[in-house]
Amino acid sequence: MGKVSSAIINTENVYGDLEVAAKASGVPVKDVDVDILAVHTKYMIGEGEIQSVEDLSIFDNDEFFLNPELHIEQSYRVRYYDKTVTEKTHLPKIAIASNKTLTKIRAKILADSEVRYTADLADELENAINRTLLKYGFLIGVRSNNLKNEVRRVASLIRVNGALIEDVIFDVAQGIEPLEPIDDAMIYHYKNKVENADDPNSSVLSVVSENETIIEYVKSKPGRNGRNLKGELIAVTEAKNENAVEIKTTEKIRKEEDDKSIRYIAISQGYVSDEGGVYDIKEKLEVNSVNLKTTGSIEAGLDSDVTINVTESDVLKDAIGPGMSIETSTLNVQGSVAEGASIKARSVTIGGLTHAKSAIESVDADIATHLGTLTCSGEAKIDRLEGGSVRARVVNVNVAVGGSITGEEVYINELNSNCTITAAKLVVINQLRGRDNRIIIDIMQTPEYAKNLKVYTDEKQTLGRELHKLKANLQDKLSLINSNTSSVGYVKKRIEELSATGTEAPASLLNKLKDYQSLVYEYNTIAKHYRTQKERYDEVIAILQKMQDMIFDSKVVNKGRWVELNDIKFELIEPRKSICYVTKENELARVITIRHLEIAGEHIYEIKKSNEMPQELL
Structure with a gap:
């Protein structure tokens, strides 16, 4: 350029020639800038003839643009100029960004209080954006029909407001994003429901609901190539078909198929059984024992309608092993429950004994010998209580030899020594054989x-x-x-x-x-x-x-004679105080209650004893 302010040339390498032009004219490259005057676009299909393109909308046709043999080239007529001596319209700063695949370009024109409207402002903005596209190797004018409208909109905003008062963001061009193929897959949904499937202590059961998909074969789907805004083809791989296997089922599982997948669906609620490669939905599981070696823990769910029968009955062996956990609808155990075992079920029956460090939660429970912790929202039946703890709405114990009992109503056939019994409404004892028992009436034990x-x-x-x-x-x-x-x-x-x-x-x-x-x-x-x-x-x-x-309606009933040194306590709510009574040897007081008297304005609460049995307890 030297003594002239600009030079116009045709080039295929705009920014490479910019450095050459700067060197040839003796102008520092930092002072040289470029205007794009025209863009010449050509394409060729495979080894075919090169075609010049006047109307770039041909590339808006996706099928044409995605032709894998399409090759696009552009050359440019540009004007290099010395920006230190050439006056140009002041433009706001423009940031250009693209996505990872280069199929989408977005421009951000930053707010600028100094910019002013001129007749050529829209053209200058477009030129500035195209120069940036060119710098990063993007095609100009290809699939960018929206660009002219957007720069005109920005120019109008500046004209109306006297400046660009806020940032403006818009899409410059949009290529075609590739669609990745979908490989075929066999998905065992029921296995994915089991937590910690790689843990040997995890559940062996996967409980499913009615109409739940338990197995699904996802069919393969071919992908689609894409093409970015540099004109480069983005090829995708072929979809794989490697996982199709034959699935055999019973009549409790139905098969549904569409163009996307084959689904195997449970007809009823239960757990999924795989026996000899035949899948079934079952509601009853029978195992000899539950332990780390054979089954691991079993998590079927409280609302599963699954019944688990554990048949081990040898008193020297554990039917439910140490540290095992079971959650199911119904659990029937012929034998015993070991240390650290945890059971949750709606209905529990245990024919052996429960370890002192075992825990059971249920609605109803029936246990032969109980040493552990039992919590029921309904009724608990225990043949022999030996130091264990039980809390239920209604508690029935045949023989109590130490332990803790809490319920709204408590019925004990034979009460020995060292038991703590807390009831909200009623305690009934058929035979009292021991002492040092604590019987407490506290209506706060009724949750409601x-x-x-x-x-x-x-x-x-x-x-x-x-x-x-x-x-x-x-x-x-x-x-x-x-x-x-x-x-x-x-x-x-x-x-x-x-x-x-x-x-x-x-x-x-x-x-x-x-x-x-x-x-x-x-x-x-x-x-x-x-x-x-x-x-x-x-x-x-x-x-x-x-x-x-x-x-005052609560009762402690002993159908026989009392043994000495058994404490009876009624807990008042308001005022909060305890009314206590200690039984005497051979005392005959079948029904013990509390009554309230008001004498001379003073409230008196005292123990009342009676030998008249309520009709409903005879």
Whole structure:
């Protein structure tokens, strides 16, 4: 360039020739810039003839653009100029970004308070974007029909607002993203439901629901090549077909097929069984024992309708091994449960004994000899309790030799020594043979009662605090009303006198009367709310009293004679206190309750003994 400000040439390597032009003209390359004046596009299919393209929309046809033999070339007519001596329109900064596959280009034009509208602004913006595309090797004008409209929109924004007040982002060009092929796959969904499948202690069962897909063969699907905005083909591999196997099932599994997959679906709820390569849905599992070596833990789920029968009955062997866990709908164990075992089921039957360090949760349970921890939401039946713990709504124990029993109702055929029995409503003992037992009546052991008690107790406290504040507020407003009554009376009289003479009352008098009336209205509104809350407070007090009185219906029943040194305790709720009684040797008191007396305003609670058995317990 030298003494001239610019030079126009045709080139296929714009930025490579820029350095040559700068060197030839003696201008530092940093001072040389380029304008794209024209773009010449050619293409060829395979070894065919080279075709010049005037209308670039030919590349908008996906089928044509994806032809694997398509080759696109561009050359450019450009003007190199010395930007230190050539005036150019001030442009905002432009950032260009593409996705990983180079099939999408997006431009971000940054807000600029200095930019001003000119007639050639849109062209200059387009040229600036194309120069950046060219710098990174992208084709210009190919699949970028939206570019001209977007730069015109930006120019219009600048024209209207006098500047570019916020960033503008838009898509410049869009190639074709490749679609990866889908390889065929055999998916055993039921196995994926088993947690820690590689753990030898994990469950051997996979429980499925009705209409749940247990196995699925996903058919292969071919992919599709893509082409990026440099004109490069993005080839994908062929889809693989390597995993198809024959699946044999019973009538409890149905087969459904479409163009995407073959699905094997459970007709009913249960666990998936694979016996000799034939898949089935079963509801009953029978094993000799559950241990680390043979089965691992079994997690069938409480709502699975799966019954597990464990047949090991040898007292010297564990039917449920150490540390094993079982979760199922119904569990029947002929033998014993070892240390650290954990059982959750809706129904549990154990024919042997439970280890002291075992834990069982169920709705109902029937256990021969219990030394561990048992929690039931329904009924627990235990033939022999030896130091174990049981909590249930209703507890039936044949022989109790130490241990802890908690329930709403507790029935014991033979009670020996060192037991703690806590009941909400009733304890019935057929034969008492021991001492040092603790029998506690505490209605807080009824979960629903305890929950309701907390709700109403909390409400009582909340209402009490609110009533205290309301009462104080009422007293303050009443005092203010009373102190202003006489002066307001004068104001009313004065307003009436002025009105009678046709004179308008001063605003100060009217405002004073209005303030007084507002005060009275506020007082009446608060008083009404106070009465409503007080009524509810009295209702809650009555409910709590009724709940408290439930303890007077609770009973401790011993159908035989008492042995000495057995403690009986009734726990009052309000006031919170214990009423205790210690039995005497050979004492005959078949029914022990608590009663409430009020003497001279003093509340007295005392033990009441009777030999009249309730009809329902005879």
